[in-house]
Amino acid sequence: MHGVATAPFRLDALVNLNHPNHFIEWGWLSISRSNAIVIGLMVVTFIAAVAVPFPGQGDADGEEAQ
Amino acid sequence: MTSTPNATNWTGALRRGAERALPPEKLLPETQPSYVASWIYVFGALTMAALGIIIATGAVLAIMGPTWWHHSSTGHFINSMHLWSVELFFAFMVVHLWGKFFMAAWRGNRVLTWVSGVVTFVISIATAFTGYLSQTNYDSQWIATQAKDGINATGGGALFNVLNFGQMLMWHITLLPLGVGILVVLHVLLVRHKGVVPPFAETKGGAK
Amino acid sequence: MTKAPKRFNPDRDVAPWTGPMRRYDIAKEVAICFLVVAVLTVGLAVVFSSPDDQAVTLQQWARETPVDFATTAIAELDGTSGTAGYGGPYNTASPGQSILGVSPSKIIGVHIPVDAAKDFVLSPVAALPDHPAVGQALLTYGAATPSQRAAWDAAYETAIANPAATYREGELVVPSGNYGPVGVIIDALTQMARSGALDTTMLTEQRFFSTDFTKPLLFMSDGNYLANKAAIDHLQGDQWGMMNETGSWPGQAWLWLYTMWYQVPGLSTSPNADLQVWAIMVVLTLILACIPIIPGLRSIPRWTRVYRLIWRSHYAAQR
Numbered sequence: 001m002h003g004v005a006t007a008p009f010r011l012d013a014l015v016n017l018n019h020p021n022h023f024i025e026w027g028w029l030s031i032s033r034s035n036a037i038v039i040g041l042m043v044v045t046f047i048a049a050v051a052v053p054f055p056g057q058g059d060a061d062g063e064e065a066q
Numbered sequence: 067m068t069s070t071p072n073a074t075n076w077t078g079a080l081r082r083g084a085e086r087a088l089p090p091e092k093l094l095p096e097t098q099p100s101y102v103a104s105w106i107y108v109f110g111a112l113t114m115a116a117l118g119i120i121i122a123t124g125a126v127l128a129i130m131g132p133t134w135w136h137h138s139s140t141g142h143f144i145n146s147m148h149l150w151s152v153e154l155f156f157a158f159m160v161v162h163l164w165g166k167f168f169m170a171a172w173r174g175n176r177v178l179t180w181v182s183g184v185v186t187f188v189i190s191i192a193t194a195f196t197g198y199l200s201q202t203n204y205d206s207q208w209i210a211t212q213a214k215d216g217i218n219a220t221g222g223g224a225l226f227n228v229l230n231f232g233q234m235l236m237w238h239i240t241l242l243p244l245g246v247g248i249l250v251v252l253h254v255l256l257v258r259h260k261g262v263v264p265p266f267a268e269t270k271g272g273a274k
Numbered sequence: 275m276t277k278a279p280k281r282f283n284p285d286r287d288v289a290p291w292t293g294p295m296r297r298y299d300i301a302k303e304v305a306i307c308f309l310v311v312a313v314l315t316v317g318l319a320v321v322f323s324s325p326d327d328q329a330v331t332l333q334q335w336a337r338e339t340p341v342d343f344a345t346t347a348i349a350e351l352d353g354t355s356g357t358a359g360y361g362g363p364y365n366t367a368s369p370g371q372s373i374l375g376v377s378p379s380k381i382i383g384v385h386i387p388v389d390a391a392k393d394f395v396l397s398p399v400a401a402l403p404d405h406p407a408v409g410q411a412l413l414t415y416g417a418a419t420p421s422q423r424a425a426w427d428a429a430y431e432t433a434i435a436n437p438a439a440t441y442r443e444g445e446l447v448v449p450s451g452n453y454g455p456v457g458v459i460i461d462a463l464t465q466m467a468r469s470g471a472l473d474t475t476m477l478t479e480q481r482f483f484s485t486d487f488t489k490p491l492l493f494m495s496d497g498n499y500l501a502n503k504a505a506i507d508h509l510q511g512d513q514w515g516m517m518n519e520t521g522s523w524p525g526q527a528w529l530w531l532y533t534m535w536y537q538v539p540g541l542s543t544s545p546n547a548d549l550q551v552w553a554i555m556v557v558l559t560l561i562l563a564c565i566p567i568i569p570g571l572r573s574i575p576r577w578t579r580v581y582r583l584i585w586r587s588h589y590a591a592q593r
Contacts, residue, residue: 012323013320013321013322013323014320014321014322015321015322017322017323017325017521017522017523018325018521018522019521019522020506020507020521020522021507021508021518021519021521021522022522023508028537028538028539029537030508030513030514030537031514032508032517032518032519032522032524032525033522034519034522034523034524034525035517035518035524035525035527035530037524038153038157038524038527039527039530041157042157042160042161045157045161046106046161046164046165048105049104049105049106049108049109049161049165050104050105050106050165050168050580050583050584051583052105053587054103054104054105054107054587056103056296056297094300094301095298095300096297096298096299097295097296097297097298098295098296098298098300099291099293099294099295099296100293100294100295100296100588100591101291101293101585101587101588102296102298103296103587103588104583104584104585106584108303108307111300111303111304111307112307112310112311114304114307115304115307115308115310115311115312116311116315118308118311119308119311119312119315123315135326136326136328142323142324142326143319143320143323145324145326146318146319146322146323146324147315147316147319149319149324149523150314150315150318150319150322150324151311151315153318153524154311154314154315154318156527156528158311160528165584167565167574167575168575168578168580168581168584169575169581169584170285170572170575170576170581172286172565172566172572173284173285173286173287173288174287174288174289174290176566177566177567180563180565180566181563181566184559184562184563185563188559191528191529194526194528198526201326202329203326203327203328203329204327204328204329204330204503204520205325205327205519205520206329207329207330207491207494207500208500208503208504208509210487210491211491211492211494211495211500212509212511212515212516215548216548216551216552218360218362218363218370218379218548219370219371219378219379219546219548219549219552220378220379220549220552221362221363221378221379221381221382223362223363223379223386224362224363224379224382224383224385224386225385227363227386227486227488229486229487229488229491229492230485230486230487230488231485231486231487232485232486233485233486235485261290261291263288264288264289264290264291265581265584265585265588265589266284266288266576266581266585267284267288267289268589268592
């Protein structure tokens with residue numbers, strides 16, 4: 001059977017990704033939508049990691065440095 | 067009974083060297099410098115957690131063999147976990163790298179920590195690559211027949227034959243994970259030994 | 275003579291911390307991270323699963339596109355296929371790619387010998403039992419002079435390239451011509467592939483165990499079947515294929531820089547592209563590793579001041 005074949009007893013995914021991807025193209029640049037989402041999420045995560053306050057600021061109770 | 071150090075005893079010298087480099091309170095401290103207060107610091111641990119899941123799911127795949135996942139729904143699910151933990155591993159690792167870059171974390175004789183991190187990154191890419199070759203499906207066939215040209219051009223193809231499934235599988239499940247594991251342990255021990263890099267000293271008008 | 279102390283360089287040096295410490299539970303942090311990542315992994319696996327496009331067999335290739343199969347087979351026989359003209363590590367037909375006048379694959383030489391005509395066509399067909407006509411064709415071909423063989427090969431190559439060439443009722447149908455025993459040989463190979471026997475024969479070479487798919491993969495990659503399937507999913511080299519995945523799953527985003535060079539005009543059409551891209555990536559990786567000792571590059575963190583966000587509670591406490 002040509003074309004995309006799947007394992008016969010696969011646990012069905014809630015979101016079916018078993019079809020050709022969409023591509024974001026701009027001149028010679030081309031990125032799949034899924035890769036763009038992954039990279040976008042990484043950038044957002046990095047920005048959040050440096051911007052979102054970290055809890056427990058009051059723990060610096062002046063203990064002697066080791 | 068106390069004993070004076072024996073200068074010719076390798077075991078004692080090894081132990082004393084290890085104790086000097088990493089006394090227990092440094093290896094497993096209950097405090098951190100007060101500047102370790104940002105979510106970015108969590109990404110090293112997240113990367114290692116993802117590595118743990120990769121190894122655990124990889125172990126299950128190894129127990130059942132390399133074609134199990136094609137005809138078992140449980141196997142396919144474990145394979146899915148293996149794939150997604152790899153995606154998370156690289157995502158967390160790169161965010162960790164970006165953080166360490168912007169902190170200039172190599173300062174204060176921490177160059178080896180940075181270098182060991184880069185080497186871990188490179189070996190991880192090689193490990194993932196051999197993983198894709200080990201899938202025993204169309205993707206493996208395509209990646210192998212494409213990648214061979216790059217590797218052959220360097221002369222490396224004479225030893226590292228990406229079309230040889232058995233060889234690639236063995237690199238993927240033994241040699242390369244061992245490399246990643248050793249580098250990660252070295253990297254973490256270096257961080258514990260040197261401590262987390264202090265901030266730039268601020269003066270009016272910018273960092274000194 | 276004592277060494278003069280190094281001048282303090284803020285991009286290289288930092289004073290050891292003598293300030294306050296805070297309570298921090300690393301073990302708890304790692305345990306929580308493990309749980310978080312485990313939940314994320316299970317969630318992603320449940321929601322998205324993973325791709326599994328079934329492997330292509332020689333049988334599939336020969337059944338679905340028999341003319342492409344036969345076209346590849348004759349190219350292997352007459353030495354015009356990609357593998358036949360590859361060079362190291364398979365053969366000496368080409369000097370291989372070079373950079374700055376050096377060709378590493380030529381220097382290293384042949385370590386995985388592949389004789390395209392013999393390994394992909396003549397030996398598998400010779401393994402067919404009980405086919406007197408095929409046996410005779412092989413004898414005739416083997417006894418002929420090289421120029422006679424070349425003439426037969428070229429005639430068959432022209433015939434199979436004819437738009438009228440097709441597969442009908444169990445055999446290849448090509449315009450008539452003087453191709454001697456070549457038609458019988460290629461036909462036998464095609465039948466063998468369509469039966470499934472060629473997959474096993476080419477892999478095991480009449481031993482039992484093998485895990486080395488070099489020959490079946492090289493043979494298949496000389497045809498168009500694999501590549502045509504790859505084009506649909508944007509997996510080809512000039513489609514940023516190295517970072518893409520079958521279906522709509524994310525691929526290997528971390529290979530973005532490696533694959534980017536294959537899209538750059540000049541490099542993309544260079545006959546030494548693979549070696550040139552490797553060299554670029556080795557240099558860039560070395561630069562990444564050496565950032566701590568490269569002035570300018572190692573100053574970027576201080577200039578961009580992202581650290582002001584990361585350590586803002588520290589700087590606030592200092593004020």
